[in-house]
Amino acid sequence: MVKKVFPDAGSALEGLAFDGMTVMSGGFGLCGIPENLIIALRDSGVKGITVISNNAGVDGWGLGLLLETKQIKKMVSSYVGENKEFARQFLSGELELEFNPQGTLAERCRAGGAGIAGFYTKTGVGTLVAEGKETKVFNGETYVLETGLVADLSIVKAWKGDEEGNLIFRKTARNFNPMMATAGKKCVAEVEILVPTGELDPDAIHTPGIYVDRIVKGEFEKRIEQRTTRKRENA
Amino acid sequence: MPWSRDQLAQRAAKELRDGYYVNLGIGIPTLVANYIPEGMEVTLQSENGMLGMGPFPYEGEEDPDLINAGKQTITALKKTSYFSSSDSFAMIRGGHIDLSILGAMEVSERGDLANWMVPGKMVKGMGGAMDLVAGVKRVVVVMEHTSKEGAPKLLKACELPLTGVGVVDLVISDLGVFEIDKHGTGPMKLLELADGVTREEIAAKTQAAFV
Numbered sequence: 001m002v003k004k005v006f007p008d009a010g011s012a013l014e015g016l017a018f019d020g021m022t023v024m025s026g027g028f029g030l031c032g033i034p035e036n037l038i039i040a041l042r043d044s045g046v047k048g049i050t051v052i053s054n055n056a057g058v059d060g061w062g063l064g065l066l067l068e069t070k071q072i073k074k075m076v077s078s079y080v081g082e083n084k085e086f087a088r089q090f091l092s093g094e095l096e097l098e099f100n101p102q103g104t105l106a107e108r109c110r111a112g113g114a115g116i117a118g119f120y121t122k123t124g125v126g127t128l129v130a131e132g133k134e135t136k137v138f139n140g141e142t143y144v145l146e147t148g149l150v151a152d153l154s155i156v157k158a159w160k161g162d163e164e165g166n167l168i169f170r171k172t173a174r175n176f177n178p179m180m181a182t183a184g185k186k187c188v189a190e191v192e193i194l195v196p197t198g199e200l201d202p203d204a205i206h207t208p209g210i211y212v213d214r215i216v217k218g219e220f221e222k223r224i225e226q227r228t229t230r231k232r233e234n235a
Numbered sequence: 236m237p238w239s240r241d242q243l244a245q246r247a248a249k250e251l252r253d254g255y256y257v258n259l260g261i262g263i264p265t266l267v268a269n270y271i272p273e274g275m276e277v278t279l280q281s282e283n284g285m286l287g288m289g290p291f292p293y294e295g296e297e298d299p300d301l302i303n304a305g306k307q308t309i310t311a312l313k314k315t316s317y318f319s320s321s322d323s324f325a326m327i328r329g330g331h332i333d334l335s336i337l338g339a340m341e342v343s344e345r346g347d348l349a350n351w352m353v354p355g356k357m358v359k360g361m362g363g364a365m366d367l368v369a370g371v372k373r374v375v376v377v378m379e380h381t382s383k384e385g386a387p388k389l390l391k392a393c394e395l396p397l398t399g400v401g402v403v404d405l406v407i408s409d410l411g412v413f414e415i416d417k418h419g420t421g422p423m424k425l426l427e428l429a430d431g432v433t434r435e436e437i438a439a440k441t442q443a444a445f446v
Contacts, residue, residue, distance in 0.1 A: 078360050126397060128352075172284050229292055
């Protein structure tokens with residue numbers, strides 16, 4: 001039987017990382033990012049990679065770590081406003097960037113994982129993102145053709161997982177992780193809690209283990225980008 | 236007197252209706268949540284994967300796994316549900332959200348919106364804005380009437396890269412409220428003026444044609 005459980009993030013990436021590869025990385029902002037696997041990817045020394053991720057981390061954390069070491073050649077993202085090093089590398093021409101509307105990016109990952117080569121969407125019609133793309137009129141409205149995305153490797157973060165690779169996400173840390181798990185030729189998941197097979201409620205599983213090739217239990221910092229609170233007396 | 240940020244949010248809150256599912260953008264639109272009329276049931280959607288967004292948490296109760304699209308820590312409500320980004324945008328693109336309130340750098344008299352990019356200067360990205368304006372039933376823009384340099388933002392045609400073409404239904408600026416006939420050919424209509432603002436003043440600060 002194939003064993004999916006690996007002892008740490010470094011060994012979980014062994015044989016999967018190569019120069020020039022395309023990597024999908026789950027998360028929204030710093031919420032639900034595969035912290036351990038991003039560090040392991042940096043430590044693997046892999047170069048010239050294309051990263052598909054909604055955001056680009058912040059300076060010094062998340063994908064910001066891979067920008068610092070200049071291991072990223074190109075980013076495919078919807079929003080990158082939180083990262084000074086990103087802006088610097090992009091404006092100086094060191095880094096390529098492809099902006100995708102957030103919903104289009106999510107659907108491109110979903111489509112890629114589901115074997116759908118392309119889909120038509122109204123999002124972005126008449127804007128820069130539709131330039132050079134085929135359009136088609138359905139019921140009197142113009143739609144633009146967007147293609148499915150597949151990566152060499154997807155790295156995702158879940159709350160709980162089992163030895164089969166079944167995954168359960170928590171709250172808004174789910175975000176891009178489920179679609180990205182389906183759209184990597186190989187998928188490695190890191191989880192906060194790893195349980196023996198049979199302990200997860202099958203009805204509660206968000207990502208079935210068929211999509212997950214390797215799984216590792218991580219240690220998490222779970223940084224907060226914008227700590228907003230209210231005072232108790234206002235309640 | 237031009238409307239303050241809170242007055243803008245208050246005016247935008249008048250666009251809410253009982254039972255609406257609403258997506259609020261970052262900045263002034265976020266403040267609209269503070270002015271939901273008493274007794275009105277409005278469900279806030281956050282495009283990072285949540286329906287039924289609650290207020291900020293009490294100090295010490297922040298959960299890094301629970302944030303809104305502005306990456307701020309928030310809380311859940313009894314009715315909350317969580318879902319993936321693709322489900323979230325299926326909701327948005329599929330026309331299931333009633334109202335989107337968001338900011339703008341420029342709006343044209345035909346309802347074109349620009350709010351995501353200044354070539355050569357600002358590298359941030361559109362996030363979910365292009366999907367929201369393409370898919371949500373009604374789109375309301377809340378913004379300052381002019382740029383920091385005093386240039387009009389309500390234009391005949393947008394100069395910045397577009398977020399959407401013919402997508403804005405209503406513009407609430409600090410000087411007044413305009414309705415846009417985005418599917419028709421009629422001119423933009425001035426519906427309201429902020430207290431003490433004259434028609435002449437607003438006309439002088441507006442490039443777009445309006446009646």
